Structures are given as structure tokens and as C-alpha cells.
Amino acid sequence: MEAREIEVLIVGGGFSTMPLIRELEASGIGWLMVSPMTPIWQQLEAADALDFDLVSSLQSSVYSFELVEMLKEQGDNFTDGFPTAREFYDIHKKYAARHAANIHHGRVDSIDNHADHSIVHLDSGEQFRARHVVVATAFRRLMNANLKQIRVDASFAGKSVAITSTGDSSNLLIAKLVAHGAKVHLVTNGFIILDKMFATFSPLDDGPRFVPLDQLECHNFSEISKWSYRAFIDGGYIHGLIHHRFAKLFDRDSLGVRHPKSIRPHKDIRSFFRAKAPVENGHIAIKYWPIDVYKLHCEETLEQKIRDGYLINDLPFFLEHGHVKLWDKTDATIDHEAMTISEGGETASFDLIIDGDQEVPNIPDIRMQGDGGIFAYRPREQFLGVTSPQLDNIYTIGFTRPFTGGLNNISEMQCLLVHRMISDPAFRADIRDNIDQRIAGYNATYYASRPEKKTDHLVWYGTFTDEVAKVLGIRPKRGDTPGFMGLMKYYMFPNNVFRFREKGRYAVEGIDGLIAHTAKQYHDYKVLALLVIRYPFFELLALGTILLAPVPWWIKIPLAIIHNRLPFTSTLVGKFGLPTRESKAIFNYRKAISFPVLAYPVVAAVVWAAAGMGAAFGFSAALLAYVYAMIHWGTAKGWNRKFFCDMKSKRSPEMVGFFEKYRQIFARAQSITQRSDPPD
Numbered sequence: 001m002e003a004r005e006i007e008v009l010i011v012g013g014g015f016s017t018m019p020l021i022r023e024l025e026a027s028g029i030g031w032l033m034v035s036p037m038t039p040i041w042q043q044l045e046a047a048d049a050l051d052f053d054l055v056s057s058l059q060s061s062v063y064s065f066e067l068v069e070m071l072k073e074q075g076d077n078f079t080d081g082f083p084t085a086r087e088f089y090d091i092h093k094k095y096a097a098r099h100a101a102n103i104h105h106g107r108v109d110s111i112d113n114h115a116d117h118s119i120v121h122l123d124s125g126e127q128f129r130a131r132h133v134v135v136a137t138a139f140r141r142l143m144n145a146n147l148k149q150i151r152v153d154a155s156f157a158g159k160s161v162a163i164t165s166t167g168d169s170s171n172l173l174i175a176k177l178v179a180h181g182a183k184v185h186l187v188t189n190g191f192i193i194l195d196k197m198f199a200t201f202s203p204l205d206d207g208p209r210f211v212p213l214d215q216l217e218c219h220n221f222s223e224i225s226k227w228s229y230r231a232f233i234d235g236g237y238i239h240g241l242i243h244h245r246f247a248k249l250f251d252r253d254s255l256g257v258r259h260p261k262s263i264r265p266h267k268d269i270r271s272f273f274r275a276k277a278p279v280e281n282g283h284i285a286i287k288y289w290p291i292d293v294y295k296l297h298c299e300e301t302l303e304q305k306i307r308d309g310y311l312i313n314d315l316p317f318f319l320e321h322g323h324v325k326l327w328d329k330t331d332a333t334i335d336h337e338a339m340t341i342s343e344g345g346e347t348a349s350f351d352l353i354i355d356g357d358q359e360v361p362n363i364p365d366i367r368m369q370g371d372g373g374i375f376a377y378r379p380r381e382q383f384l385g386v387t388s389p390q391l392d393n394i395y396t397i398g399f400t401r402p403f404t405g406g407l408n409n410i411s412e413m414q415c416l417l418v419h420r421m422i423s424d425p426a427f428r429a430d431i432r433d434n435i436d437q438r439i440a441g442y443n444a445t446y447y448a449s450r451p452e453k454k455t456d457h458l459v460w461y462g463t464f465t466d467e468v469a470k471v472l473g474i475r476p477k478r479g480d481t482p483g484f485m486g487l488m489k490y491y492m493f494p495n496n497v498f499r500f501r502e503k504g505r506y507a508v509e510g511i512d513g514l515i516a517h518t519a520k521q522y523h524d525y526k527v528l529a530l531l532v533i534r535y536p537f538f539e540l541l542a543l544g545t546i547l548l549a550p551v552p553w554w555i556k557i558p559l560a561i562i563h564n565r566l567p568f569t570s571t572l573v574g575k576f577g578l579p580t581r582e583s584k585a586i587f588n589y590r591k592a593i594s595f596p597v598l599a600y601p602v603v604a605a606v607v608w609a610a611a612g613m614g615a616a617f618g619f620s621a622a623l624l625a626y627v628y629a630m631i632h633w634g635t636a637k638g639w640n641r642k643f644f645c646d647m648k649s650k651r652s653p654e655m656v657g658f659f660e661k662y663r664q665i666f667a668r669a670q671s672i673t674q675r676s677d678p679p680d
């Protein structure tokens with residue numbers, strides 16, 4: 001059979017490649033997509049399992065040009081948040097329908113790569129000869145099959161289910177199981193788990209202001225100080241980085257102290273802040289709705305929200321109340337026949353076991369030139385996840401994923417990079433000329449010196465988008481955003497793709513409006529700026545007190561080092577975290593702590609100049625003691641909430657009562673949905 005010729009052949013039709021198609025069309029480059037068009041979302045829809053919301057925010061999950069469209073349609077009502085799976089898939093369907101004429105239904109079996117073209121073989125026996133091939137076939141994963149096949153319903157009430165993998169997808173299953181009254185045995189080697197939505201209060205607003213986690217990452221702030229950025233991102237410490245004995249002393253309410261099996265082994269997490277980059281690649285984070293924020297966000301229209309797919313997936317809450325029990329993966333023994341798990345003399349039986357596995361790129365066989373053999377995708381051998389020194393004119397998209405934020409932030413930037421490599425031969429030659437050095441440079445920055453692991457493809461999204469923008473020459477510079485607002489925009493806005501598409505080669509019309517609207521919605525990220533500024537002042541107070549102490553200098557230095565090594569301040573500031581509710585009293589209480597600390601450097605200097613070092617030490621020590629006492633007092637009263645996994649709020653009778661109400665409404669919503677299901 002003669003091969004059909006095409007300029008660009010896209011293998012796989014999913015969400016990831018639509019921005020590439022947009023650019024190819026704009027440049028008049030011929031393209032064809034070959035795909036059976038069975039993305040995971042289509043499969044979930046067919047299994048009636050599109051009943052959840054995304055773990056990443058709208059602004060990080062949807063194409064920049066689509067966000068502009070949404071803003072045009074919805075005007076001032078356009079807000080960030082978490083799209084439902086159905087809304088997300090609807091966007092994909094819209095674009096797939098728009099480009100239907102260029103989609104050839106079929107499955108690619110293998111690809112032969114040659115110096116200036118590739119031959120693409122389909123299962124059907126058809127062949128294509130393409131100048132450029134883009135592979136975007138997503139990942140293969142057992143957990144995806146579980147989501148399709150396991151229908152969690154009321155029959156699970158009172159049952160026990162063992163789950164052997166921990167991630168966002170298994171957490172979705174856990175949310176449904178617990179809501180139906182099942183008990184979950186989670187066999188794990190620990191996890192990083194983060195609140196996916198925050199509620200902040202300000203006397204200037206009516207009610208809470210909601211901000212998704214991934215929009216609070218202010219990536220460029222790391223340019224000012226990597227240390228401060230890490231301390232801020234730590235948000236009171238990344239679960240597991242702090243030693244649990246220390247945590248026991250300072251924060252008995254932390255998840256790790258209350259549920260030690262949730263702590264990820266130190267060897268897996270210690271490199272989190274050890275790379276040259278602010279945050280190392282290769283970590284997994286689960287993102288969940290903390291029950292208190294869920295209550296604020298969903299309670300008013302709870303039944304509808306549940307029907308839309310917004311579920312409580314607060315794993316720390318479930319652990320605290322015994323709905324989920326943790327088993328240590330390295331020590332537990334699972335007897336599949338007897339359906340039991342045992343560990344340390346304890347045994348539990350289960351009615352069903354759900355296994356998971358790691359993500360593996362679902363790439364068809366690519367035969368490399370000459371006798372090169374079959375291409376194997378390895379994140380550390382691929383430049384920015386899209387181009388390999390081993391392949392000519394074959395690109396990959398969608399195999400780099402964020403550990404917070406949406407995949408689209410990554411894949412849209414990858415699409416722009418691939419488009420430029422396809423459409424600009426000089427640019428392509430430039431990249432290919434020193435691709436090995438480029439890859440080595442990237443690896444040296446983004447991986448601490450540790451062996452490869454299966455999660456190496458997971459990246460901190462805002463530094464990834466930034467790296468691609470630099471290569472493409474579309475990264476706004478500090479000088480491009482003058483004035484105070486420009487300063488805020490540069491340092492406080494997260495690196496969503498649309499930030500790089502306001503001006504330059506890949507500008508999208510209307511992005512300036514989207515940025516202005518976002519700035520308005522988030523009040524120019526002023527709350528974030530306050531949090532960022534507050535932290536170093538707390539540090540200064542603690543260090544100032546040590547340095548002014550009436551002890552010899554050789555004691556001060558180790559004390560300062562110990563202070564720096566142990567996250568005293570971040571634990572403290574983490575506890576101060578966020579106000580729990582709207583209240584003038586709470587607002588004033590927080591001002592009474594923050595303002596003296598912000599004024600500390602000036603006041604301490606004045607006291608020192610006027611009354612000497614002893615007086616300055618007295619002032620510092622008194623202020624430090626006051627701050628500690630106030631923060632602990634506010635925490636005891638329930639006015640402060642830790643940024644992540646606030647276990648105190650999870651035990652409050654208010655939340656326990658709300659969960660009971662949620663379960664009742666969940667059961668009602670489910671029975672209505674099931675009754676309205678069409679018969680098979």
C-alpha cells in the first residue's frame with residue numbers, strides 16, 4: 001500500500017495537542033491526526049464515570065485561548081475554580097468537532113524514523129509518510145481502568161476495600177467509598193498531600209475569597225530569594241520534611257504526628273529542595289478539598305454540587321475519623337486469597353482490593369534510524385519532554401506532568417515549542433545543535449543528584465512553563481512590567497501559560513483582558529504578597545533575638561545555624577497560616593501579631609541606638625515570646641488554620657456534623673442520579 005504524504009502527522013487525539021493544531025493552522029502547515037479518539041475522558045463518559053471535579057484549577061487546566069473565550073462569554077461572572085470532568089471533556093469535544101475533517105480514525109501500530117521523514121504504520125495496514133510526527137498518546141495506567149470499571153455505589157456500605165496505590169485517582173475512589181459508608185485500608189509508603197483550595201477573608205470582601213493552590217505559587221518570587229521561596233512554599237513545612245520527633249514537640253496536630261504512616265520515607269523526599277531549581281522534579285502530590293473550605297464553598301448548594309461531582313476527598317479527615325486506615329507498604333503482607341492484610345500482629349480482612357501502578361507513556365513502537373532499535377521514552381533523555389537526540393523530527397507532547405496545576409499549562413507550552421521546531425528550521429537546528437548540553441543543563445538544575453525514578457516526569461509547573469518560554473524567547477522580563485502593579489504582576493502572578501501569550505510571537509488576542517480580570521479577581525494577589533513579606537520578618541525576629549542575646553558569639557553562631565536548620569519559624573508561621581472565618585475580632589488579632597513583627601527591624605534598631613544591646617535583646621525576646629503565645633492562643637481558639645492538612649479543624653464538631661449532613665445528601669443525590677439513569 002502506498003504511503004500517503006503529510007507534513008505533520010499527530011498520533012493520538014487528546015486534549016494536549018489542540019494548541020499545536022491552532023498554531024499549525026495559523027501558519028498554514030498541513031496536518032493530520034490519526035487516533036481512535038478514545039481519550040480517558042471518552043472512556044470515563046462511556047462508563048458513566050465522569051462524576052468528579054479536576055484537581056487542578058481552571059486557569060491552569062484550560063487553553064489560554066479558551067480562557068479568553070470563556071471570559072468573553074461570561075464577562076464579570078468568569079471566575080477561577082475547579083472545572084468538573086464533564087466541563088473539561090466538553091472543551092475537548094468542542095475542539096475535536098472543530099477539527100473533525102482532519103482526524104483520521106485509526107490506531108498507530110509503529111513508526112519508522114528516518115533522517116528527514118517518518119513512515120507511520122496503522123493497525124489497518126495504512127501508511128503515512130510524514131515530514132514531522134507528533135506523538136501524544138497519553139499514559140497507560142491501571143488506575144484509569146479501575147475508574148472505568150469499579151462502580152462505587154450504595155452496595156459498598158459497610159464493606160472493606162483495600163487500595164494499594166496513593167494518588168489523586170485513588171483518592172477519588174476513596175472519596176466515593178467513604179461517602180457510601182465503606183472502610184478503606186490504604187496500603188502506602190507515605191504521601192505529600194496538599195489542600196487544593198484556600199479560603200481567605202478580608203474586611204474588604206463580603207464572604208470568603210477562594211483561591212486554588214496552584215494559583216498561589218508565585219514562581220518568579222524564587223528569583224529574589226530561593227531560600228525565601230522555599231520557606232514560603234513549605235507553607236509551614238511539606239509533610240514529611242520535618243522530623244516527626246521535632247513535629248511532636250512543636251506541632252502535635254500535624255498529619256505526620258497523628259498518622260505516622262502517612263510520612264513519606266525521608267530518602268524519597270529529602271531532595272525536594274536540594275536541586276538547583278527552587279523545587280526538584282519528580283515528586284507526587286495529592287490535592288484534596290479540605291472539609292472546612294469545601295463547606296464554605298459548597299454548603300449552600302450542596303446537593304447540586306455533589307451531583308456535579310464536587311466530593312469531599314479530605315484524606316486527612318478520613319484518617320482522623322477512622323474511615324481510612326493506613327498500612328505500611330514495606331511491612332504489610334497482603335493475602336489475596338484469604339483477602340487479608342497483616343502488619344505488626346494486626347490483621348484486617350477486605351471485600352475488594354484495588355491495585356494501581358505507575359504511569360507509563362503509551363507510545364507505539366518507534367524504530368530508530370539504522371540499527372538503533374526501539375525508542376524508549378525517558379524523561380531525563382528528552383529536551384523539555386518534547387524532543388530526543390535519538391529521533392529526527394519526531395516530537396512528544398503530554399508526557400511531562402505537573403505535581404500541582406493542570407497538565408495543560410505544560411502541554412500548551414510544549415505545543416508552542418513543537419510548533420516552532422516544525423515551522424522554523426533555523427530554530428530547530430539551533431536546538432538540535434547542542435541538544436545534549438541543553439538536556440544536561442536542565443537535568444543538573446531540576447534533579448538533585450539522585451538516581452532516576454519513575455516519577456521523574458513530574459515537574460513544578462511554573463518553572464517548567466518558564467523554561468519553555470525562555471527557549472522560545474517569549475518570557476516577559478521584569479522591565480516589561482513597570483510600576484508597583486508591574487512588580488506585583490511579575491513576582492506574585494503564577495506562571496500560567498497565558499502569562500507568556502500576552503505579547504510576542506505566540507500572543508493571543510484578549511490575554512491582556514484575561515490578565516486584568518485575574519488581577520481583579522485575586523486583588524492583585526495582595527494577600528499572597530502579604531504572606532510572602534511576612535515570613536522573612538518572622539525569621540528576622542527570631543534571628544535578631546539570637547544575635548542580640550547576651551551570650552558569647554561562638555554560642556550565637558551554632559544557635560543561628562540550628563535555628564536555620566530546624567523549621568521553627570515555618571512551623572510557627574504555618575500555624576498562623578490562614579484565618580478560619582470572617583470576624584472583625586480575628587482580623588484585629590492577626591493585625592496585632594503581624595504589625596509589630598513588620599515594625600520589628602525599625603523599632604529594634606531604635607531601641608538598640610537609644611538604650612543599647614541589652615535593651616534591644618529584651619525587646620526582641622519579649623516580642624518573640626508574645627508572638628509565640630499569641631499564635632498558640634489563636635490556634636487553641638480555632639482562629640488560625642494551618643495552610644495544609646490542618647488536623648485541628650478536622651476534629652471540630654462543626655466539621656464532623658457537616659460530614660454527616662454531607663453523607664445524607666450524598667446518598668439522596670446518588671439515589672436520584674441512579675433512578676434517572678437510562679436502563680441498559
Ligand SMILES: Cc1cc2nc3c(=O)[nH]c(=O)nc-3n(C[C@H](O)[C@H](O)[C@H](O)COP(=O)(O)OP(=O)(O)OC[C@H]3O[C@@H](n4cnc5c(N)ncnc54)[C@H](O)[C@@H]3O)c2cc1C
Nearest residue numbers: 012013014015016038039040054055056108138398406407
Ligand atoms: C481521573 C483523571 C483525572 C485527571 N485530572 C486532571 C486534572 O485535574 N488536571 C489535569 O490537568 N489533568 C488531569 N488528568 C490528566 C490529563 O489532563 C488528561 O488525561 C488529558 O486529557 C491528557 O491529554 P492527552 O492529550 O495527553 O491524552 P488523551 O486525552 O488521553 O488522548 C490520548 C489520545 O491518544 C489516542 N491514542 C492512544 N494510543 C494511540 C495509538 N497507538 N495510535 C493513535 N492514537 C492513539 C487515544 O485514543 C486518545 O484519543 C486527569 C486524568 C485522569 C485519568
